[in-house]
Amino acid sequence: MTDAALTLLNARPYGQDPVDLVIRDGRIAAVGAPGTLESAGEVVDIAGRSIGPGLWDAHVHMTQWVIQRRRIDLTDTASAADVLAAVRRAVDTGAPLTDGFLMGYGFRDGLWTQPATLAALEATESDLPVILVSGDLHCAWMNTRAAHRLGLDLDASGIVAEAPWIDALQRIDQHSGLAVHAYRDAAEAAARRGVVGVVEFENTDNLGEWSERIAGGATSLRIEAAAWPDRLESVIAAGLRTGDPIDPAGLLTMGRLKVVVDGSLNTRTAWCWDPYPGVDPSSPHACGVESVSIDELRRLLERARGAGIEAAVHAIGDRANTEVLDTFEALGMRGVVEHAQLVREQDFTRFAELGLIASVQPEHAMDDRDVADRHWNGRTGRAFAFGSLHRAGVGLRLGSDAPVSPLDPWLAIAAATTRSRDGRDAWHPEQRLPMDVALAASARTSIAVGQPADLVISDLDPLSADAERLRSMPVSATLLGGRFTWRAI
Numbered sequence: 001m002t003d004a005a006l007t008l009l010n011a012r013p014y015g016q017d018p019v020d021l022v023i024r025d026g027r028i029a030a031v032g033a034p035g036t037l038e039s040a041g042e043v044v045d046i047a048g049r050s051i052g053p054g055l056w057d058a059h060v061h062m063t064q065w066v067i068q069r070r071r072i073d074l075t076d077t078a079s080a081a082d083v084l085a086a087v088r089r090a091v092d093t094g095a096p097l098t099d100g101f102l103m104g105y106g107f108r109d110g111l112w113t114q115p116a117t118l119a120a121l122e123a124t125e126s127d128l129p130v131i132l133v134s135g136d137l138h139c140a141w142m143n144t145r146a147a148h149r150l151g152l153d154l155d156a157s158g159i160v161a162e163a164p165w166i167d168a169l170q171r172i173d174q175h176s177g178l179a180v181h182a183y184r185d186a187a188e189a190a191a192r193r194g195v196v197g198v199v200e201f202e203n204t205d206n207l208g209e210w211s212e213r214i215a216g217g218a219t220s221l222r223i224e225a226a227a228w229p230d231r232l233e234s235v236i237a238a239g240l241r242t243g244d245p246i247d248p249a250g251l252l253t254m255g256r257l258k259v260v261v262d263g264s265l266n267t268r269t270a271w272c273w274d275p276y277p278g279v280d281p282s283s284p285h286a287c288g289v290e291s292v293s294i295d296e297l298r299r300l301l302e303r304a305r306g307a308g309i310e311a312a313v314h315a316i317g318d319r320a321n322t323e324v325l326d327t328f329e330a331l332g333m334r335g336v337v338e339h340a341q342l343v344r345e346q347d348f349t350r351f352a353e354l355g356l357i358a359s360v361q362p363e364h365a366m367d368d369r370d371v372a373d374r375h376w377n378g379r380t381g382r383a384f385a386f387g388s389l390h391r392a393g394v395g396l397r398l399g400s401d402a403p404v405s406p407l408d409p410w411l412a413i414a415a416a417t418t419r420s421r422d423g424r425d426a427w428h429p430e431q432r433l434p435m436d437v438a439l440a441a442s443a444r445t446s447i448a449v450g451q452p453a454d455l456v457i458s459d460l461d462p463l464s465a466d467a468e469r470l471r472s473m474p475v476s477a478t479l480l481g482g483r484f485t486w487r488a489i
Contacts (some may be wrong), residue, residue: 005023007022018034019033022036022038030449052462058198059395060199062402063173065186072097077106077107087104093123100128101129101149102129103131118156121143134267138150141159145217151158152164161269184217191478197444198221199399213488221485223252224255226255226257256309259313260314262288262315269288269289279373294323302405304375312336312337313340321344342383357396360398385431388431396433409442411471418432418467438464454481460473
């Protein structure tokens with residue numbers, strides 16, 4: 001990353017005595033007791049602050065995270081009436097548009113007593129095409145003007161979900177008009193929270209777009225960029241394999257093939273073994289949605305494997321997780337299962353036996369605990385079951401799924417280790433993770449000679465911080481390859 005040298009004095013690795021560190025050529029060159037090392041380059045006295053490996057967010061949708069600021073904020077709504085009132089206020093105040101659409105983000109209808117309807121949204125009498133995106137990104141509530149522009153058919157609910165909606169969202173984002181500086185600002189904001197890297201799962205040309213953003217100055221993060229199935233052949237034709245560096249600075253690497261097998265809990269499309277309450281069991285989607293068939297999943301994974309591209313497969317419901325595990329086992333492949341929110345008891349050990357990584361988003365457990373208690377009633381002991389996965393020997397990675405949860409690993413670490421938020425009792429406390437496990441699942445390096453100098457310096461030691469302080473962890477500095485991307489010391 002940089003050929004400059006840097007010396008950090010009196011830095012305290014988590015739970016340990018202070019040390020000095022010497023950094024050269026972007027890596028940790030020496031670690032020793034204070035006063036025992038020959039300093040090099042700029043000397044910075046950390047003054048006893050804590051130091052740890054820089055943090056990664058293992059699952060983000062960066063365009064959605066950046067663009068949410070332009071959308072009507074629906075995150076605090078609790079009913080269809082609340083959402084409609086927010087739309088009316090936005091129309092009255094002239095809220096900004098995205099390619100002519102009035103867009104909102106963040107409603108969660110899993111606990112609503114009255115469902116969304118097309119008639120209710122049309123009654124807002126907006127002359128604009130209106131699209132309201134759910135907090136989980138898996139559906140949208142829209143009026144007929146919006147549906148007509150997007151070439152979509154609406155039923156009486158006004159809700160479009162899963163594949164038709166995800167395709168439409170991709171088309172909308174292509175006209176979002178976001179400039180490089182918006183991504184640069186978002187990357188810098190992440191660095192202020194100790195983040196050094198993210199796994200980008202946006203459904204777009206991530207490699208090409210991030211190459212342009214990095215060239216334009218968005219250099220505060222490492223980006224591991226996934227490819228979706230519609231871009232698999234072009235990636236293969238380019239000769240790219242998982243882990244290949246893309247840019248000269250080493251900030252952008254080729255990630256994994258992303259395949260979405262099912263839906264989500266809030267949209268009640270996560271593919272489960274049991275039907276959702278209140279749904280006719282004979283309905284074709286009573287147990288959720290198989291977004292990509294298992295036969296197609298196998299074909300995609302075989303094609304990717306032959307080209308040296310690893311897989312990251314979205315599976316939320318317990319049926320989806322079982323089917324995905326079966327597929328990995330049949331192919332003899334390792335990979336990552338994204339979300340793994342509901343897992344059958346017998347499948348925890350299978351995760352470990354197959355060498356699969358579970359990429360989970362702990363803050364979702366706090367957002368969705370009440371929805372899970374309603375729609376996965378009687379099964380929540382194995383929902384968001386981070387503790388069970390860990391005890392089975394499964395490797396974990398923590399993320400946010402931003403914008404579904406904020407891009408802030410300290411929130412994920414707090415949720416994973418406490419299973420509590422907003423003063424509520426811990427939800428299934430047996431599924432808490434030990435702090436050292438949560439920290440390790442949020443990083444890719446260590447404080448050791450030869451390791452990349454991707455570091456976070458905080459005012460508090462997370463090993464001794466309570467839940468509230470973890471969530472607001474004061475970060476004093478972040479280093480990426482030995483250079484400061486955020487500095488307040």
